[in-house]
Amino acid sequence: MTDPEEEQAPPSKTQRKRAMEALQELGKELVDLPVDRMKRVELPEDLREAVRAAQRMSRHDEARRRQLQYIGRVMRDVDPEPIRRSLAVVRGDSVDETAKLHRIERLRTALLADEKKLYEIAENFPSVDRQHLRSLRRAALLEQEQGKAPRSYRAIFQLLKDLDSPAEAPSTENDHDHR
CATH class of the missing domain: 1.10.60.30 (PSPTO4464-like domains)
Known part of the structure; x- marks a missing residue:
């Protein structure tokens, strides 16, 4: 008899895609923040730079979409929970x-x-x-x-x-x- 947690299968492609889309959506929230509020959110420097680059893009075109995807990729290596909490405080949801x-x-x-x-x-x-x-x-x-x-x-x-x-x-x- 083995522990059910040990037999847990890796996430399906759909689950991975949903997780990636959630990270991209979180990244989009960061990009949509005004600059003064953005400063109050604790972020790793590479993610902060990626968000700043997207904020500087005035047109909502293919380049901005790719930048948002890049932000989602950068966020894979970051724990999103502290970012979500910071955003909640900045938005006043806390x-x-x-x-x-x-x-x-x-x-x-x-x-x-x-x-x-x-x-x-x-x-x-x-x-x-x-x-x-x-x-x-x-x-x-x-x-x-x-x-x-x-x-x-x-x-x-x-x-x-x-x-x-x-x-x-x-x-x-x-x-x-x-x-």
Whole structure:
């Protein structure tokens, strides 16, 4: 008696083709990303170069199709799961990322409803420029009142999002001169 896993047959041609098409589709998602979001996805350098080359192709012709196939071939040697997770975060599909965005939206709504929320934000994020945030709040309320485009409203969201990102967290390392 042998273990059923040992007798497992190699993948069929159809299975291999589906896997290759899935990698190509993942590569196409990478190519379709805006450059600023692309920078946030961790990729091996050869794959990053192949994606950049496809992004520079303005026409969707045979050359671009071949480049996408090449990206799929390069991806055979890469674990696609970390790339899929990174894409989910960049697209906002990640549950954590979605929860963070909802939390920021609630904070923005609370700030617009009550100026006292400004002090709570300043307490939680000491690096925030209170005067700038206060002026954005006033401008956003004025925009809402006058039915104008919500520029300041969006700026508040971006400011809160930047404050909430780990890259903005204060560093305790190298703050002191170690002699």
